[in-house]
Amino acid sequence: MVIVTHRLDDNTQLYFSSDAQTMLDTFGAPIEILPLRDGKVDLDPFFEGTWEMGDALAANTPLVIGDAPGLFEAMSLMLHPITDKLPMTTPLEGMIAMSVCTAPPLGAPVPVTTMHGYVGYYADIESLDAPIRIEFPSVGRDVLRIDVHEHDERGRLASYSVELKDGEVLTLDAPRTRLATAGIGLLGALGLALATLAVVGVARRGHPARLAG
Amino acid sequence: MIFRLSRRDFLASTAAAALVAASPVRAEDSGAKVVEMLNKHPEDSKKRNVFYPRVMSVQPGETVLFKATDRGHNSSSIEGMIPDGVEEWDSRINEEIEVTFETPGIYGYKCTPHSSIGMVGLIVVEGEGKLDNLEAAKEVRQRGRAKSEWEEIWAEAEEMGLLSESSA
Numbered sequence: 340m341v342i343v344t345h346r347l348d349d350n351t352q353l354y355f356s357s358d359a360q361t362m363l364d365t366f367g368a369p370i371e372i373l374p375l376r377d378g379k380v381d382l383d384p385f386f387e388g389t390w391e392m393g394d395a396l397a398a399n400t401p402l403v404i405g406d407a408p409g410l411f412e413a414m415s416l417m418l419h420p421i422t423d424k425l426p427m428t429t430p431l432e433g434m435i436a437m438s439v440c441t442a443p444p445l446g447a448p449v450p451v452t453t454m455h456g457y458v459g460y461y462a463d464i465e466s467l468d469a470p471i472r473i474e475f476p477s478v479g480r481d482v483l484r485i486d487v488h489e490h491d492e493r494g495r496l497a498s499y500s501v502e503l504k505d506g507e508v509l510t511l512d513a514p515r516t517r518l519a520t521a522g523i524g525l526l527g528a529l530g531l532a533l534a535t536l537a538v539v540g541v542a543r544r545g546h547p548a549r550l551a552g
Numbered sequence: 553m554i555f556r557l558s559r560r561d562f563l564a565s566t567a568a569a570a571l572v573a574a575s576p577v578r579a580e581d582s583g584a585k586v587v588e589m590l591n592k593h594p595e596d597s598k599k600r601n602v603f604y605p606r607v608m609s610v611q612p613g614e615t616v617l618f619k620a621t622d623r624g625h626n627s628s629s630i631e632g633m634i635p636d637g638v639e640e641w642d643s644r645i646n647e648e649i650e651v652t653f654e655t656p657g658i659y660g661y662k663c664t665p666h667s668s669i670g671m672v673g674l675i676v677v678e679g680e681g682k683l684d685n686l687e688a689a690k691e692v693r694q695r696g697r698a699k700s701e702w703e704e705i706w707a708e709a710e711e712m713g714l715l716s717e718s719s720a
Contacts (some may be wrong), residue, residue, distance in 0.1 A: 386645045390668040412666045414696040434600050439665045440591050440624025461696040
């Protein structure tokens with residue numbers, strides 16, 4: 340699974356992509372949240388808007404900013420053939436992938452196992468100082484590898500991978516908090532280095548004196 | 553009153569032939585204003601799924617063509633964001649539609665599949681009472697990215713001087 344975050348000064352966006360079956364399983368959503376015909380996914384209704392499907396997908400997966408759940412609303416959800424996956428490492432790519440205008444040509448319903456899913460969520464609140472928690476439910480799945488790409492208005496902040504156990508909450512720390520922590524760590528390391536140099540310097544200056552004494 | 557003319561429906565319908573006979577010139581050729589429905593903003597490639605321009609002012613009786621330049625879009629008036637008593641419009645996906653605006657007022661519209669992504673637009677029909685439904689339009693609940701998009705649109709309309717009676 341891939342998650343892209345976009346933290347702006349007045350809103351927060353989250354994008355997810357994975358093969359469609361894994362997406363349904365991980366979010367704890369039944370296939371019935373998608374329009375079905377003969378047990379397969381009917382893409383025709385996707386052209387009438389898909390935010391309701393996106394909301395239904397996350398019904399069992401609280402998306403939380405700070406301590407506040409329920410702030411995210413689905414923007415759009417789209418399926419594309421698994422053989423024709425779209426790039427998904429930036430918010431713009433997430434926006435394009437989940438847009439119905441990039442949908443494959445309509446035709447017969449398709450098995451969900453042949454599709455890759457893309458979905459985006461929007462919260463009308465900034466999260467520059469708040470962690471985002473994605474509380475995937477316990478569904479008895481295997482460990483899930485998630486590639487996370489975090490962005491703010493200046494561009495990419497970080498990319499990393501996590502292994503999420505079944506029922507484990509994914510916490511995406513606030514960029515400022517992480518930067519502050521990194522800064523404190525850096526300052527600490529710098530201070531330690533300076534202290535070490537000072538001790539060494541004192542020792543070197545003192546050593547001849549001791550010899551002379 | 554809103555007058556609707558769907559070009560595709562018209563071509564497929566002999567009944568509509570009379571309407572074309574009455575209006576044989578394309579709206580854009582006849583000087584009507586055009587709003588393009590685009591996958592990508594022509595001046596900012598980071599903006600996707602847009603009406604262009606997204607804010608427009610027209611005089612009563614003027615026609616606007618919502619042009620399906622890119623595929624996957626439609627134009628649909630937003631419930632609660634048009635003056636009382638005027639006819640709603642709702643084109644099909646990939647369908648162009650011409651709307652003639654007779655009543656002064658605020659007209660908010662959307663692309664049905666992309667409204668939550670922020671594909672929305674505003675037409676202000678000039679004339680007495682054009683701001684009568686402004687507050688009601690602003691109070692309509694928006695979903696997803698449309699919230700911030702509408703904040704930008706109101707600000708843009710304000711900057712253009714469209715939201716003051718003096719411009720009416």
